Amino acid sequence: MSSIKLEPHEGSGRSKAVARKPLPVGSIIVQCQAHATVLLPEVKGHRCDTCHRISPTLQKCTGCAAYWYCSVDCQTLQWQTHHRRICKRFAKYTASLGYQALAPHEKLDALLLSHLVAQLEDINDARLATVTSLLPGPVESPAPPISCSPRIPESVVRETYARFGNNNFVIHSHLTTFGHGVFPLASRLFNHSCLPNAAAKYTLSASNVPRMDVVALRDIAQGEEICLPYLDPALLQSRQQIFQLTYGFECRCPSCLFFEKVGPIPSPPTDTIQRDELALKLTQFIKATPHDGLTLTAATVSFPNDLLPIFHESFVTYVAQTFRDASHDGPYATALSSGETLLALYRLIYPPNYPQIGMHLLELAKTYWNSIVSENMDLASESAVKQECRRYLKDAKDILEIFGVEGDEDGPLVEIETLETLLQES
Ligand SMILES: [Zn+2]
Ligand SMILES: [Zn+2]
Ligand SMILES: [Zn+2]
Structure with a gap:
């Protein structure tokens, strides 16, 4: 508690938690017992x-x-x-x-x-x-x-x-939800943001009830408000309604202000070929844009209008489903292209270092590895694919090391280590 203090929140009866001192990325801001x-x-x-x-x-x-x-x-x-x-x-x-x-x-x-x-x-x-x-x-x-x-x-x-x-909060291990919990301290301290600078993770230990650790996802300056996501920010169209009906507030975070500015999101094409073209345009746009500060905020002025349908929830669901279906047993070309599109979407929707981005990067690295194992490649393509695999693995590690170990033993950080060893030995 010594790292934060409660201050009145402008224009509401709520309070807000602000950093009493600079909080470095990856630090545990507060621990709350269930x-x-x-x-x-x-x-x-x-x-x-x-x-x-x-x-x-x-x-x-x-x-x-x-x-x-x-x-x-x-x-x-x-x-x-x-x-x-x-x-x-x-x-x-x-x-x-x-x-x-x-x-x-x-x-x-x-x-x-x-x-x-x-x-x-x-x-x-x-x-x-x-x-x-x-x-x-x-x-x-x-x-x-x-x-x-x-x-x-x-x-x-x-x-x-x-x-x-x-x-109430969902409780997860390796970011997979397995229960719900009442953590009054965390509820009282933290307001919501769709671009939060902190995230909750859970520690499970023998003869204890689960503990929530609130982790800084980036360096937080003294005096800055600390926010948690109350729900998955990827619920792009439904989130405002959920805030109003379930929580009784209107989110005014930079991401919500961006969506307010662009107005209703047009539906994506239903035709598969057109949808894949849209996905390709998105990955090209991301590649041509510098990675830092890619997350969409009200300050983003140059987002192309013809790309807006990618923010339709149905498009996000479609891409995630396509990736899930193909990432284990192929076809790997489909898995890798939909995986790239999903990564581009996550980078726009979530704040930097958001753990879900790290989990997806790991999934992409595993998909590259699976494609090496199951497809007959010549040495040159194999070496190119391995390089991609290493790149994603490194990005995954950078993000997931910030979030740290959560829940059960093993988990993503151990998976990264295993895949690193496999890549070295092969
Ligand atoms: Zn918001
Ligand atoms: Zn037990
Ligand atoms: Zn009983």
Whole structure:
């Protein structure tokens, strides 16, 4: 906390976190403990319900048969924090009509709310005050039924739930989401930007709940506001609506000001050939433009009008899908061209050093490597492809080393090392 201070935010009741001193790129700005977390259904029984680490030998809670732990310590910790108030009621609760009627994301919220409320001793509990001191969302939705007791009045549960939509975070490992969490300190400190100068990563350790580390993505000057992304900035058309409906604010970041200036984004062509031409034009434009400061901001004056359809969400989705489909087993020409287009898009949409750019650079390097392994190349082309592979790997490493290690063991930085060794030995 000593590296930041809270100041009033111009023109709103909110506050903002500003750097008290210069913060170098890659530094951890603040660490926040989770007040409550919940695992996505697809990783239940695969990750420990307390520390969220992956373990092949999880032990099931014999009381409810619905929570899994990697150790006695993890089980004891969760029992004392909230599970003792949930275990016996759990089966009846999840079978109830009220719970069954919920949509999947509401079920997740209901469990998270249960985990949070079950921790409260009474309504004077300090943890409750921490949560209710956060700003509520703009729309009050009815709180879902929860699995713990009526010790805590319904009005308090509702008040707690009103903070969920706009304050909770997704928890990820190697940038893949596996759960949701309540981190009141991070919610209180950081405002959103679509071009954030910081990002959240998670540390998982034995017998502990997950911890959020907020990392500086670039050098941050003294007095500069520190922002996090509340959602994926690549949701180019839907993000403003989500901000208004879920968060109750209008984003005025340099990227949003750019899109306000250019107006509605024209639809991309539906014809595949025309769409590929558009993609080619984009990569040519990027190659002809210097890399630094390529991210689009309101200050960008010279963006060609005929390229605007690339910012249509449907175009971003199309390119990402094409790359995903072809990057593992080919055709590699398709994978590499769509991969280049996606990289160009990410560089325009995301701020410099954004971890998703690093992950994509690694995917591109792996795709180049796969093409060497599976295609018969003459020595000259092989050496050219290896050079490309090395270049992407280096760019990936530069970005991902800033973000640092996240979540489970291994991960992208280890993958980079392995690929580097393969390239050296081949
Ligand atoms: Zn554990
Ligand atoms: Zn249980
Ligand atoms: Zn924005």
